[in-house]
Amino acid sequence: MAVLNYNITVLDLHFVMVGFEYVLPVIRGIQGKREYYVSMCPLGILPKLFPLAENSLTLPTLSQRRINKGRIKKIARYILENPQDYVFSAITASIDADTTFEALGEVAEFRKIGRLRIPMEGRLTIHDGLHRRVALEVAMGESPGLRYETIPLILYIDTGLRRSQQMFIDLNRWGIQLPATLTLLYDSRDPIALMVQTVVKDVAFFNSYTYLEGDRIPKTSDKLFTLYHLYQATVELLRDIPITNKEEKLVFALSYWQQVGQYLAVGEYDKPMDKLLFALGEIGRFLLTHYPHNWQDKLQELNLSDITEDGIEGLLREWETVITQ
Structure with a gap:
């Protein structure tokens, strides 16, 4: 069997003095009867390969998103806070230039591996991943060592503005926002998300009645609230409480929802409970703040097991009575 012996690093992007061109080691593929290329790009080269477009571009000539500075900050912070395990999907771009692909050989897989030559005056436009590219540059400003890491590139050959704009639409056509409930269910970085996951796992009432598959509960489901509703309630529960230790917060949240679950399990409910x-959550925060040693007793006085469909307003009125005593 032939040994692949080709002088290609992860991505040895360099300037060839003769002709002034970028040379990228790539794998060639076919999609929609058009060639495209996949390569690995050192992060330090991204700003050179994809300089930011000028703000003078008008709407009809745009083929990529406007930059959202707030989103850039969030992505950059994500990178810097998770240097050991951040993860990004490929950046997808098009090349508006006369390119040349030089295959490694003429047999089998050797025809798909080679070098892609791109004139330096050619234009490379990002259609999916612009905010990742900018955020990575921001992150490298604070952590220069990132420039040696890599991100995959998917490169299509551009045939003009109309094709470029259509590519942008097609690449973003099928994207959907992940439901907040699923984001929380699989998030291992957000401490409150982890806390809520534990509540659903360990507290019988919430284990039975929390909907975990989306943000809207189907009419045929017997669930009463979503994981996102429980997350919002827990955020409210823990807001400005007199506990700073994360583990102690988790202990309190578990204890509070455990007790709430015991009371609620006594009643019968057939309506969503997100408002309740x-x-x-608000009640628990108030009780812990004002009754740190007997909040359990105060909670019991609310008689949660008697709450009916229209009982939320009554609960709040009763709560006002309890807290003024």
């Missing part, structure tokens, strides 16, 4: 859940 949020109100209980």
Whole structure:
């Protein structure tokens, strides 16, 4: 079997003095009867390969997103806070230039591996991943060592503005926003998300009645609230409470929702409980703040097991009575 012996690093992008061109080691593919190329790009080269477009571009000549500075900051912070395990999908771009692909050989897989030559005057436009590219540059400003890491590039040959704009639409056509509930269910970085996951796992009532598959509960489901509703209620529960230790916060949240779950399990409910859940978060925060040693007793006085469909307002009125005593 032939040994692949080709002088290609992860991405040895360099300027060839004769002709002034970029030379990228790539793998060639076919999609929609058009060639495209996949390569690995050192992060330090991204700003050179994809300089930011000028703000003078008008709407009809745009083929990529406007930059959202707030989003850039969030992505850059994500990178810097997770240097050991951040993850990004490929940056997808088009090349508006006369390119040349030089295959490694003429047999089997050797025809798909080679070098892509791109004139330096050619234009490379990002259609998916612009904010990642800018955020990575921002992150490298604070952590220069990132420039040696890599990100995959998917490169299409551009045939003009109309094709470039259509590529942008097609690449973003099928994207959907992940439901907040699923984001929380699989998030291992957000401490409150982890806390809520533990509540659903360990507290029987919430284990039975929390909907985990999306943000809208189907009419045929017996669930009463979503994981996102419980997350919002827990955020409210823990807001400005007199506990700073994360583990102690988790202990309190588990204890509070455990007790709430015991009371609620006594009643019968057939309506969504998102408003009630949020109100209980507010109540718990108030009780811990004003009754740190007997909040459990005060919570019991609310008689949660008697709450009916229209009982949320009554609960809040009763709560006002309890807290003024």
